[in-house]
Amino acid sequence: MIIKGKVHKFGDSINTDDIIAAKYLVTTDEQELGKHCMENIAPDLSSRVNKGDIIVAGKNFGCGSSREHAPRALKGCGISAVIAKSFAVIFFRNAINIGLPFLELEEVDKIQDGDLLEIDLASGIIKNVTKNQTYKTLSQFPEFLQEIIKQKGLMNYIKSRYV
């Protein structure tokens, strides 16, 4: 699967309160959550994102609360993938469980806001079309996690196992 989109760049330790503030956790509607994505730190993000865009951030992305509403808000906002130096432990599992593609990359500093990226999820190769550079992700998932990702989330995977 190839993902192509424009970069929205963020720093280190972007926490789940940044991604979706707790006051909006009174709904499970992804579109609604998406309207308020990153509101506390980048109030206009949801209006700037075109469907398919990519978030690139520093280390410890998604730290803080366990709210699955965070990766869902990113999806609802139109974000197609997140690339970061490292991911916080609960965000990591939530992203897998809801089928939000994410990649660990050491060289995020080479990528700038507005760059156009092309991600090949199968090979983990990230092409920076704007800068004419190529990067390789660190992420290597074991087979059963790959299967969850392929089935677009844990619930589909569980369904296929029991039905």
Place this chain on the structure above:
Amino acid sequence: MGYTISEKILLAHTDKKAIKPGDFIEAKIDLALGNDITAPLAIQEFKRGGAKLVFDKNKIVLVPDHFAPAKDLNSANQCKILADFAKEQGIKNYFEVGCMGIEHALLPEMGLILPGDLIIGADSHTCTYGTLGCYATGVGSTDLARAFIDGKCWFKVPATIKFIYKGRLNKWVGGKDLILFTIGTIGVDGALDKVMEFSGPVIRNLDIDDRFAMSNMAIEAGGVTGIIEPDRITFGYIKEIPNYKSKLKNLESDKDAYYEKIYEWDVTDLEPQVACPHLPSNVKAVSKLKDIRIDQVVIGSCTNGRISDLRIAAKILKGKKIKSGLRLIIIPATQQIYLQAVKEGLAEIFVKAGGVFSTPTCGPCLGGHMGILTEGEVCLATTNRNFIGRMGSPKSFVYLANPAVAAASAIKGKIIHPQQVIRA
């Protein structure tokens, strides 16, 4: 190579013969917890998964505590989803307002958390239970939904970092200061994807409430859980639970267990610690903070809303008045703690000092209700997070400290060392 306590617990819940850090495993869980924010999404996914009945109605706990008593119509709807699901599935461990408390104080109090257990909760502070020698970790709503269906969860076996605390703690220094000092030293990702194992003579002498405060904030350093090997203090705390027998005989880490890193600190000179805006790792000794004026003090939460926290605050506030114009909000974590505080006269001390004494709720900690900050306001709280906008306006400021610093600072209207208002 031996196993750490965490690895022993994970191994005992799989059908594998051996595990090592980095392995991905599926394990059977002993308890699955959800609240009024995370459970509605889990219940939605459970139904989407086509499931009709939960795997074991006795192993699921539902606590409406974040926005409860319902702060608005949408919260009321979410709380009702929990109540309806509990009724439909026959889940007895659903705690309605009146029995409800902040989940991570309530569950240990109810005897639902036992050493050697494997516990998941759709709440990041599920790591709190590690204090009792169980493997407890935060997960998402879909994980919870899956556990509702088949009682299982996937895990990446984490490596363990050991933290050894030596020396003797100063007056007004406790578990909160130890964990703030730790996060301040290693950073918000200093234990990313790792188990934090707290040990050493200082931990062995630390009472259970201070231990809970430490384990509670493991996630603030990126930790999967914050575990303490059970000892006489642990078993003293859970002794009232009838017929308790650990499933695992040996809950100590093996002598030859693998630790990815070992930190060893002498904490004899440690002062009360304060995390400054906007990260829990932005930690300074209280004496280094000059003239930080505050508008609000919150004493409560799953970190420091327990009876010993309230006793410390009352000791400092007894017979005194808080600074005029400041708001002091005290929130006991459970009904039992509330009642105990009333019986001991603590509630009276708080009210006479000019504070408010609230029903249990997570409330202001996550910017829910009961003390939201507006633009420019500064709060000192005994809670666990001070991210931008955590308690309300993205232009407000939250400092984190122990209950003694919080109570003393409420009197002066600025952040101070407790010894400035009370002799030890």
